[in-house]
Amino acid sequence: MNVDYAICGTRNSIIGLPKGLEILAKGGSALDAVEESIKLIENNPFDITVGFNGFPNLMGIVELDASIMEGKTRKAGAVAAVKNYRNPISIARKVMELTPHAMLVGDGAERFAKALGFQEEEILDELGIRNYHNIMEGKSLDIPPEAQKLVRELFMHFDVHLKEVMEEYPVKEWYRKLSFDKHGTTNVIALDQDGELATGVSTSGLAMKFPGRVGDSPIFGAGIYCSSKVGSACTGTGELAIRLCTSRMVVERVHQKIAIEKAAEMGILELKDLNEEGVLHILSMDKSGKCVGVTNKSGLFHYYADSTSEGPVKKASTYIGL
DSSP states (O other), rough: OSSEEEEEEEEEGGTTHHHHHHHHHTTOOHHHHHHHHHHHHOOOOOOOTTTTTTOOOOTTTEEEEEEEEEEEOOOOOEEEEEESSHHHHHHHHHHHHHSSSSSEEHHHHHHHHHHHHHHOOOOOOOOHHHHHHHHTTTTSOOOOHHHHHHHHHHTTTTTTTTHHHHHSOOOHHHHHHSSSSSOOEEEEEOOOOTTEEEEEEEESTTTTTOOTTOOSTTBBTTTEEESSSSSEEEEOHHHHHHHHHHHHHHHHEEEEEEOHHHHHHHHHHHHHHHHHHOEEEEEEEEEEEEEEEESSSOOOOOEETTTTTOOOOEEHHHHHOO
């Protein structure tokens, strides 16, 4: 399989992929296609897993993570726990291009963004605020009853009585009790007409996360990795991808001449080593434009388009039961 250019993304990427495809068709770079695709997804107020209106943390504050990586040079930029800026993917690219660093976090990332002229703004509108309070009150978003008391206790006593709350609800149990499938990430991988690959990831992370929690999305080797031969990215339970270095391992296996499908499948099968609950969806694309999605949760899918396509096409991701 060889195409002039190609782009793929996870299930919420349909908002942005047509723009990325247009950029590639005009001879634009993979980096531009990735960034512009993700920006549109971040700007979508109805996608509550990324950018504007993304899921807030326990205190009702949206903290965003994003990363971008160029395959040929393996240059990379990331930001984590960014508040009040809706397009962390663009800030991450500036980290890659303008600094000697690979990652900036929190206040430092925000100062950097402000210095470059990015617009500081309130990230939650009325819809986002309403979603947050609905979670707090257990009114919607399918939060299980056993998690409702935990959420309210954590919020109401977070600063004053956090120690006591943590004694009743050990931190390691929080995610298990709050695992109501309210997390999400957008992953985009692009191949341009020069044969260059780039990968980008953006997310608001796990809903109601502990402030300062950072998942796999901005961590190179975990939630994102890209070489001149293949790009790979993850969505799902970020802590699992961090511990397994999933994206880097998929890329390395392809370099060892393992087929891309098998390389991604092996990434999912490694979850058995952890023997813990969690979801992982691996999206990978090689320099020929071949794209695969593999997951341990049934029903997941991704989108793909190339130089022979009229637009992005929905593709079922391969399900592997563990």
